Amino acid sequence: MYTIKQIAEKINNLSVNYEIGRLQEIRKSIKNLSRKASSTIFNNETISEDGWAFHYGGRKELQFNIGYEDEGIRYGIALSLETSRTLPSIEILYPKLLRLNSLIANEPELFADYKMWFWQGGKRSEITNVFEIDESLTKNGTFIFVGKIMSINEIDFNEILETFDNLLKIYIDVENESNTGIAEIDSETAQDNFIFRSGKANLPQKTNYNRIQQQINVDARHSFLQEKLYKKLVFAFGEKNVGLENPINGKKIDLVLKTKDLFTFYEIKTANSAKQCIREAFGQILEYTYFEGKKYADKIVIAGEYPIDKKTKNYLKFLNSEFDLPISYHQIDINFR
Secondary structure, three states: OOHHHHHHHHHHHHHHHHHHHHHHHHHHHHOOOOOOOOOOOOOHHHHEEEEEEEEOOOEEEOEEEEEEEOOOOEEEEEEOOOOOOOOOHHHHHHHHHHHHHHHHHOOOOHOOOOOEEEEEOOEEEEEEEOOOOOOOHHHOOEEEEEEEEOOOOOOOHHHHHHHHHHHHHHHHHHHHHOOOOOOOOOOOOOOOOOOEEHHHHOOOOOOOOHHHHHOOOOHHHHHHHHHHHHHHHHHHHHHHHHHEEEEOOOEEEEEEEEEEEEEEEEEEOOOOHHHHHHHHHHHHHHHHHHHOOOOOOOEEEEEEEEOOOOOHHHHHHHHHHHHHHHOOEOOOOOOOO
């Protein structure tokens, strides 16, 4: 039977033929490091005799992880919420939890082939389908894993490396902090027209989420961003000109700005980049604006908390000029009070 060190070294050696073999180069690029932290995925500092290993540099990251389980060898991605000299506070990992939760909520197909489990208090949970991480797991010492298990007696190293390659998109989306890279039910009795209603009274009753939930929970983050944008617009245009959750054709628009007789619709997304926010909101905001063959809004804005990159900005400019779509992106100021 292989030791965990032998498995890690075998993965390192074979990784030259896979994208995951460029992990340290990828880390250097997305984290703006002056040099690669290592030439391999795993090294002696991140391989434990206790039967686990994670990629070098992964202590404060969503880590590529292997380890022994009762069922065999696990391989996938993990978050270790255990403080140490190199991780003085688990709050460092909260933004990564939020970005991971956003992917789980908005791109569930990325996780369709994987299972999830966690350890707390020395006990392992059941193995389940992948789910959003909630506040109950944000305790010092929790270990959260997403991936697969194979028999220790029949290790397929190519399968492990192919899985790591497939998980690279998730890793990059979670770790790329610059990020320049909910079913709806129709009702026959739904309101058929857009109605503007100003005032904060329409803010969804989700603002009692605590600080941790606001940092890691997708729904809580959406409400947090909604309130921040609401306050910013009220500050600039006055409360009577800003509406929340305004009804339209049985749906609700996150925010509406009224300037004289013109309306701007805002749709907020919690995705991990401006590009992804636009992708998720595009069809939705167009439906709100044009579905009934009427033009309800003069401008449409997709909003998120991450800055827009040059390519995505040019994409919106093309939509503006080629199709005369009055669409733009707005970065929400999360520090606005």
